[in-house]
Amino acid sequence: MATAPPRDPALPVLSAEDVSLQYKTRERLVTATWRVSFKVYSGDRFVLLGPSGCGKSSLLKSAAGFLEPVEGRIRLNGRDIKRPGPDRMMVFQEFDQLLPWKSVYENVAYPMRVTGRFPRSEIDGRVRAYLDKIGLSRFADVHPHMLSGGMKQRVAIARAMAMEPDVLLMDEPFAALDALTRRTMQAELLRLWEDTRFTVLFVTHSIEEALIIGTRILVLSPHPGQVRAELDASGLGFDSAGTPRFAELQSRIETMLFNRSPTSLAEAHA
């Protein structure tokens, strides 16, 4: 297989330029986002944050190649995204994203087998390495219905990461988990990132999750989705919760999203 030419780290992996997204239903035209721009660089943990209806999932769908902008452009390594491809792997919120008739091993192997992204001789090693990374080696032969929600999400993450996509697209991957499992999974994602420094575009409506997961956060307001701000959240993690920087960013985001003054927010939390 031909190796890709080295990429210039100064160029974005993914870029959205004035992206407007719309849905045409029989009754009306829904504008999901209005001229949204952002750039995701190699190794970014880039978070799209905002309330329900601000177009986070639509932007992710567009990056995945399922939804073409009506205005503007969305590009991967400088090329317009026209369709889905193995260079972008998606992890969804739903627990039913695995193929139920295939084992954990086969689920992770499947995209590699059908896309030919790697030589066949490499597939077994890759599956085993990624199952090991997420601590599911012992469950390789188990079928999804035997797994907890958290384990299913781990398999989905391993399956996506094993493809070594240019950008990993994650749509509220931990939102359906209980609070403790969610925290464990957030920590695990950060640990995996420390290991390989993959590029991820992560959607959430949780401010706390955005601050823990993200190195950069794009705050969106709804109807239609528009950019409110882009914030630098690098260096924050679990240990930062409650620190002045964490609290300051949290308060800034709350003010932006709820249009409340910091004082009234402090009162609301009291």
Ligand SMILES: Nc1ncnc2c1ncn2[C@@H]1O[C@H](COP(=O)(O)OP(=O)(O)OP(=O)(O)O)[C@@H](O)[C@H]1O
């Ligand atoms: N398939 C669709 N057909 C029509 N309208 C849609 C469709 N999908 C999304 N929308 C509309 O587009 C807008 C943005 O939706 P989107 O799901 O992208 O937002 P979101 O920020 O991800 O919200 P949530 O957190 O609730 O998923 C909303 O007004 C939504 O109703």
